Amino acid sequence: MISMRNLLKCSAVLLLSIPLFAQAAKKPVSKAVSAAKPASKTATTVKPDSKAAATAETASASKPAPKPATPAEAATSTKPASGAPTKALVDQFFKRTFGYDPNFQVRVLDITQSSIPDLYEATVRFITPDAQQTVHWYISKDQKHAIFGDMFPFGTDPFxxxxxxxxxxxxxxxxxxxxxxxxxxxxxxxxxxxxxxxxxxxxxxxxxxxxxxxxxxxxxxxxxxxxxxxxxxxxxxxxxxxxxxxxxxxxxxxxxxxxxxxxxxxxxxxxxxxxxxxxxxxxxxxxxxxxxxxxxxxxxxxxxxxxxxxxxxxxxxxxxxxxxxxxxxxxxxxxxxxxxxxxxxxxxxxxxxxxxxxxxxxxxxxxxxx
The missing domain is CATH 3.40.30.10 (Glutaredoxin)
Incomplete structure (x- = not known):
């Protein structure tokens, strides 16, 4: 069974880069969400600590509100890829998968064609009472499978x-x-x-x-x-x-x-x-x-x-x-x-x-x- 908290933990344990995976895995789930992730296609999440932070959401987590702002919302949304799953469909997937936990909310921010052929990319906001985090899901072209995680460049000189x-x-x-x-x-x-x-x-x-x-x-x-x-x-x-x-x-x-x-x-x-x-x-x-x-x-x-x-x-x-x-x-x-x-x-x-x-x-x- 997929655990929502384990998903948050797995997303957070990437920390600054792959070599620090083991170090992050030792963090409690409530703390792990605030660990820094790779800056590309991710955002550092910080537990809200001031009134100012509640009014502006960047890499830090904003205070929960009816429509909390997010880094992904701040960027210009790209045009949905042809044939991509709709936000409504992705939203239903998350409700059916994680709806058992009333303290866990999911906001689907964007759905685009990923850099890998035959995969769509869904940018999603996970929200709990403790923290918020932007994560990425990859959906197969036939829309029968989803992959959770972050994409890294590959090669002898990946950067x-x-x-x-x-x-x-x-x-x-x-x-x-x-x-x-x-x-x-x-x-x-x-x-x-x-x-x-x-x-x-x-x-x-x-x-x-x-x-x-x-x-x-x-x-x-x-x-x-x-x-x-x-x-x-x-x-x-x-x-x-x-x-x-x-x-x-x-x-x-x-x-x-x-x-x-x-x-x-x-x-x-x-x-x-x-x-x-x-x-x-x-x-x-x-x-x-x-x-x-x-x-x-x-x-x-x-x-x-x-x-x-x-x-x-x-x-x-x-x-x-x-x-x-x-x-x-x-x-x-x-x-x-x-x-x-x-x-x-x-x-x-x-x-x-x-x-x-x-x-x-x-x-x-x-x-x-x-």
Missing amino acids: EQPRTELAKSAFGPTKGPADSKLVIVEFADLECPACKTVQPMVEKLRTDFPQARFVFQSYPLVRIHPWSVRSASFLDCIARTNQNQAFTFMESIFAHQKEIDAAVRNTDAEEKATIDETILTERMRHYTEAAGANPAKIQACADSPETAERIKRGQALAKSLNVIGTPAIFVNGRPLGIDPAQYDSLKMIVAFEAEHVGLGSKDSEEPKKK
């Missing part, structure tokens, strides 16, 4: 395609040597609570791997984060003039994320949120000036059609790499989840990729003390 795509198309603010063979790209949203939570972890990576090139690639999930595009536009314009100022601006927005949200967001009696664009622009100009940039010039740039197209280009890049939520990280093309509780595991994978290209971590470069 070549995303690595090449990122090298060609990632354009966000950067830190580190421009010609480094170790490139770490983070897809993040300045309005995303989970992205704010993991920033200390990313900063620690920059400290531990100074030989790496870091790219902060904005991926504003506008459907659930209404001021994310505006902040991403200001960040992009600052970065085009001064990288250090861009990182200062980014850090300020994360540091004052709740404050900004409280100032610009208005909610009516039906709990429909609207954004005060005037106050939002004032806040963006304030943090722009605090970062050392010219607020008038940056606003003019942020308002330009060129910047709007650049933001869309960043969103398209994320979608082309199957990033459905933020934060998501790629280490030389390898997609990884980001979980603050799993820093040592993440560092181990980054060090492995560094060694693969002939580089080492800061620790390995320092002489050992006798």
